[in-house]
Amino acid sequence: MxxxxxxxxxxxxxxxxxxxxxxxxxxxxxxxxxxxxxxxxxxxxxxxxxxxxxxxxxxxxxxxxxxxxxxxxxxxxxxxxxxxxxxxxxxxxxxxxxxxxxxxxxxFRKTYQAVVAPGVPEPRAGTIEVPLRREMLGREAYMRVCAPDHPDAETAKTRYRTLAGGPEAALVELSPETGRMHQLRVHLAHLGRPIAGDARYGGALTLGGEAVPRLMLHAAxxxxxxxxxxxxxxxAPVPVDMAALLERLGLAGNGGEQLAV
The missing domain is CATH 3.30.2350.10 (Pseudouridine synthase)
Structure with missing residues (x-):
């Protein structure tokens, strides 16, 4: 985001x-x-x-x-x-x-869904309130967790809850209360559950025995x-590639009920 x-x-x-x-x-x-x-x-x-x-x-x-x-x-x-x-x-x-x-x-109230790994976040639901700062590596911009008193610190707050989970991955719902660059991606990585397909911030590149096709983050x-x-x-409905991954991981629920927002 x-x-x-x-x-x-x-x-x-x-x-x-x-x-x-x-x-x-x-x-x-x-x-x-x-x-x-x-x-x-x-x-x-x-x-x-x-x-x-x-x-x-x-x-x-x-x-x-x-x-x-x-x-x-x-x-x-x-x-x-x-x-x-x-x-x-x-x-x-x-x-x-x-x-x-x-x-x-x-x-504005934004609701996202993301596939994270490994397994279910601990705790299953909560609030991540960790400041972020921007860092340039060559021509690429990254966001990093930082101390509140860092001169470049920006406040960042994300609420989350687990919708479905298994031993390999989980489907989470995310509600950002601030809108920093890459906020959801960095906050979930900080929680130890980076978004699948997020090579920049340590996300799993394979799940269910197959490659993750892209960053599994959807503005629902x-x-x-x-x-x-x-x-x-x-x-917006979950896209086909994300739905296929959820099905493969056993996170799609009965009749897609777990995907409702």
């Missing part, structure tokens, strides 16, 4: 030329839309912004939803490239302003104040 709000859309931004396949692809990601907001189920492997050269990011592909002569929807938050799940955009400038202020005021639900009033909750 990423704590930083997306970069501001500048007036000089111009529409990106998208292929028909890209337009169909991004429109197929929509899980909710109305006059004010548009929510998508981002797949793992797609950068929210600032992606690698020659590959369009989700932010760029939002031009597929732009009305003639208007700006594209604006990202309200980001997900790491290898994290799947709910990502929210605003269709209008007033909606973007409203949602941006609500996010800064911590009125997002609850936020809607610009038109009231509160909206949007959910």
């Amino acid at each position: 990423s704590p930083r709000p997306p970069r501001k859309v500048r007036a000089i931004d111009r529409p990106i030329e998208l292929s028909e396949a890209e337009i169909a692809f991004v429109r197929g990601l929509v899980i909710y839309e109305d006059a004010e907001v548009l929510a998508l189920n981002k797949p793992a492997g797609l950068s929210s912004q600032g992606g690698r050269a020659q590959v369009h990011t989700l932010d760029e592909m939002l031009w597929a939803f732009a009305r003639p002569g208007k700006a594209r929807p604006r990202l309200i938050h980001r997900l790491d490239r290898d994290t799947s799940g709910v990502i929210l955009t605003a269709r209008t400038q007033p909606a973007a302003g409203f949602l941006g202020k609500a996010m800064m005021a911590r009125r 639900a997002l609850e936020f104040p809607h610009p038109a009033g009231g509160t909206k909750r949007i959910e």
Whole structure:
């Protein structure tokens, strides 16, 4: 996950030329839309912004939803490239302003699911409240646990609970109360249960006798104040690769009930 709000859309931004396949692809990601907001189920492997050269990011592909002569929807938050799940955009400038202020005021409620290893966290549920600091290794940014009095310390708080567990791995639900870069990944590694597939922070690369396909972190639900009033909750189903891993590990439950958020 990423704590930083997306970069501001500048007036000089111009529409990106998208292929028909890209337009169909991004429109197929929509899980909710109305006059004010548009929510998508981002797949793992797609950068929210600032992606690698020659590959369009989700932010760029939002031009597929732009009305003639208007700006594209604006990202309200980001997900790491290898994290799947709910990502929210605003269709209008007033909606973007409203949602941006609500996010800064911590009125968003984010729910993630992750496969961790080895085994069930101890305790099975609790709160991780450990400061983090940023560290650069070459061109790569890492987050590290640090003492509260470290000059670069940032407060970080994550609530978690175990949804299903076995001897090899567990499925956990995560609710971050702050939004630091890589917060969930580093907090779970600090707990001794790094997220499966997270090579950067020590996650298991094989489970159930097979390779873990990617970082097993999914933004399952997002609850936020809607610009038109009231509160909206949007959910994204567990992706196929994660569901297959849970099935292989015996963590899927009866009829998927363990996966409900």
